[in-house]
Amino acid sequence: MATILDVSKLAGVNASTVSRVLNGSARISESTRTRVLQAVETLNYRPNIVAKSLKEGTTNCIGIVIPKYIPMMSMVASLLEEIQSAAEAHNKLLFIAYYDHTKDSPYKAIERLNNHQCEGIVYWHNYILGTKNNFDAERFSKIIKSINIPVVTFDISIPENNNLAVLFDHRKTTHKITQYLCQAGYKNIAFISARLTTKIAQWRLDGYISGLKENNVDFNPLLLIESDLDIEDGYHACQELISREINFTALCCFNDKIAIGAAKAIRELIPQKEIKIFGFGNDPILDFITPSISSIKTPMKESINEVIDLLFHNINDKNKKNTALLKTFVGDLVIR
Template sequence: MATIKDVSKLAGVSVATVSRVLNRSGYVHEETERKVLQAIKTLNYTPNFVARSLSNKRTSTIGLMVPDITNPFFPELARAVEDVMQLYGYTTILANSDESAQKEKQYIEALKQRYIDGFILASTALTADEVHTFDMPVVVLDRAVLSDKVPLVTSKNREGARKATEFLLAQGCRKIAHLRGPAQLMNADERCQGYLDVAEREKWFHSGLIASGNYDMKRATEAALTLLKEHPDIDGIFAGNDMMAIGAMRAAQTLGISIPENLAIVGFDGIAMGEIVYPELTTVAQPIYDMGALAARMLIKMIEKQPLDSLYYELDVQLIERGTTRKV
């Protein structure tokens, strides 16, 4: 079994330098750090994290809280977080909250007792005041809490929703419905508002064209069935996430409505599943991997008491045209 001395010898540095790299303490030149990390990988060296945690109450472990692991958006996000954390010697523990504040609190208390070093929250059923009581580094990802003190990584939700709705209008759609996410969820509200920014200018718009799909495929299928039965002249749907868009596709297929000839559909997220369904889903794609990786790097800086360049990042989105919209 390799030792820290073996790592220092292979990397051509002192044991103290290897220790600084492992503990993320003190300055180490970037090239030196790279050599040490490569030596660790080559020797398959495993530091004694248990002993280290007993001395400094650090475990090089972080928690990642997601609301629904069955939604493919969150495993893609988790992959990015885990990749970056692993690169810097951290282990990621995944917790699924089911949008429950009680479950979030239980997970957080359990992990804090194990000297976890910080959290990334992609599920925020908790209030800002509750997040502030964690007494450890926290980064919120995708779903905001109402606080200017908690670092946040998100995307341009409202702008993306406007792009989606304007695109459907440009396709010739004359009555566009919206499947929105959960009430009081900031990114769902922003996407709904982006739809409203465009739709409220149109004579056909009324509030009955907005239905809740709760970011869930089954709920969205039921909501879309109701919308399409009550308003058979709907010829466009903007869904607040891709899972709801796929639910809308199922509803249309159940009713024998042809996509995209009689109904155009645009989702939001850019998950890989959108390329598997038929027709392939037109979507407003978030930079999912970049969001997760950025949140991970921010948390590492906070754990290591390094300053953040910014507390707020809002990343660009991209409309990707596929088979659920018409070629014009």
């Protein structure tokens, strides 16, 4: 394997000149730059990243902690694609760590990335997994403080982390759905929620109820039902809702999978009724579902870009004065 000394000998320059050429220094003549680059190509030279990292005191690595949770995989893929592109643009390697429902999983994931000497970390919080593993914000805060590198949280705010966070406002977004339905003339609006043991479900229920209240529509608890998160769960929840024989003309669902299952129940049990259905997530499959399902498009690209900008701003902050920022996004209605 060729070394920087081999390149310097072939190009007829010293090793420091080779280094300046490879680092893009402007203080090099064009003829010298050409000789060095030709030598690099001839010898198929590749810089020793480990040696460079030791010299510069940096690993040129960033980390991301993501939920090991199948229904989130399309959004996880979007996040990984964007942050991988950003890492490459900043000449950084990306390390990935997963967490699951087990108690210590989120904290161990952060510590693993810190042990790899990542310069900064993105942590994507999932409230459903967080309920299962009894996520402890105080413990999380202590770990973040102890590792002394920027940690940007996605969809959760940790005040002790200087609010380095990008959030999705579940309450305002569900309020937006309910307000649209009320203003479109729908009064009996049912809601299939996720289990109300989770914060995210509670926030979306709050948005639904506040939207009704703002439009002078009474909340009817018989129009609320809890469900698990898959298509079959939505199907059975909607069957139960219909069996209550409470007339409803619109239906809000916690996610698109529940909405797809609910649409099947409506199609089978009350095909004569026109029910306006809303999901959450705007899965492309909704374009092919009957009856039609409107949904919420989450601003993933915009929010992910904010996460990335915040991370690299704080990595590059030489004074280590992390910028306090709490950026919040609201979803957009997609009407079908």
